[in-house]
Amino acid sequence: MSLVSSGELKQICVIADDAGMSKGQQWAQFLNCPLNPSSLDPYYFRFYIEGERLYVRDQDKRLLEIDFDKNHLDYERKGHRGKQEIIAKALGAAKGCKKVLDLSVGMGIDSVFLTQLGFQVTGVERSPVLYALLSEAFAKTQKEYLKSYKLHFANSLDFLREQNGKIEIDSIYFDPMYPHKKKSSLPKQEMVVFRDLVGHDDDAAEVLKEALKWPVKRVVVKRPIHAEQLLPGVIHSFEGKVVRYDSYVVG
Incomplete structure (x- = not known):
C-alpha cells in the first residue's frame, strides 16, 4: 500500500517472524502490502510483527510502538485530578x-x-x-x-x-x-x-x-x-x- 504524507509517496511492508505470521498475513492483507519481502530497500516504513509485539520503523530506524501497558508514552497518568x-x-x-x-x-x-x-x-x-x-x-x-x-x-x-x-x-x-x-x-x-x-x-x-x-x-x-x-x-x-x-x- 502506498501512503501519501506531506506530498511524498511512501511505501510499507510487513515483516513477521514465525510466531507472528498469522497476524502478519492479516495486516499485510489489510494494508495491501508485501509480507516478508526479499529486500527492504524500497520500503520507507517497515511494519514488524514479532510474536505479540508490533511496531513500525522507518528507513532511518526510528521507532513507533503503541503499547498501553508498557506506558512508555505516559498512557497511565498518576495523580490526575x-x-x-x-x-x-x-x-x-x-x-x-x-x-x-x-x-x-x-x-x-x-x-x-x-x-x-x-x-x-x-x-x-x-x-x-x-x-x-x-x-x-x-x-x-x-x-x-x-x-x-x-x-x-x-x-x-x-x-x-x-x-x-x-x-x-x-x-x-x-x-x-x-x-x-x-x-x-x-x-x-x-x-x-x-x-x-x-x-x-x-x-x-x-x-x-x-x-x-x-x-x-x-x-x-x-x-x-x-x-x-x-x-x-x-x-x-x-x-x-x-x-x-x-x-x-x-x-
Whole structure:
C-alpha cells in the first residue's frame, strides 16, 4: 500500500517472524502490502510483527510502538485530578457529559487518558498503520478500563457524515495535526514517524464544520496555546501551559 504524507509517496511492508505470521498475513492483507519481502530497500516504513509485539520503523530506524501497558508514552497518568483536569472540564464532565467521540486518535494518548478519567470513548483513526497498531494495543492490554473502548477505521469527515444520529455522543473531541514550524532539533523519534504517517490535517476546518452539525453538548478542539482558532465562534477556551481546549458548543 502506498501512503501519501506531506506530498511524498511512501511505501510499507510487513515483516513477521514465525510466531507472528498469522497476524502478519492479516495486516499485510489489510494494508495491501508485501509480507516478508526479499529486500527492504524500497520500503520507507517497515511494519514488524514479532510474536505479540508490533511496531513500525522507518528507513532511518526510528521507532513507533503503541503499547498501553508498557506506558512508555505516559498512557497511565498518576495523580490526575479527575473531573478537575482541564480536558475533562472542556468536555463537560461536571455537566454530565460521559460519551466522547475522538475524531483523531493518533497514538491514543488523549483517548486513553479520557477513558482513564471515566469517559466512554469512541475513537476514529484514518491512518491504516496507526489503526493496526492501536487495534493490537487495545486487544492485548490488561487495563480493564480500556476493554470498552470502541475504535473505528475511517476518515473522520466521512464518519461524521455517515454516523450523525446513529450513535449516542455527548461531546466531540478533535486534535488536528498542527502545521509544525521547522526546528533545528527534531522531536523524539515517535513523533517523527507519527508525523510522516499522518501528514497534515488539511481538512480540519471542514471536519469541525461537520462536527458542529451533531446534536451534542460540546465540540472541543485542542490547539497550541498561541494558535489561531480553527474556526471563529469559540464559546470558551480552557487554557493549560502549552495547549488550550476551544469549546464550540455548550448545551
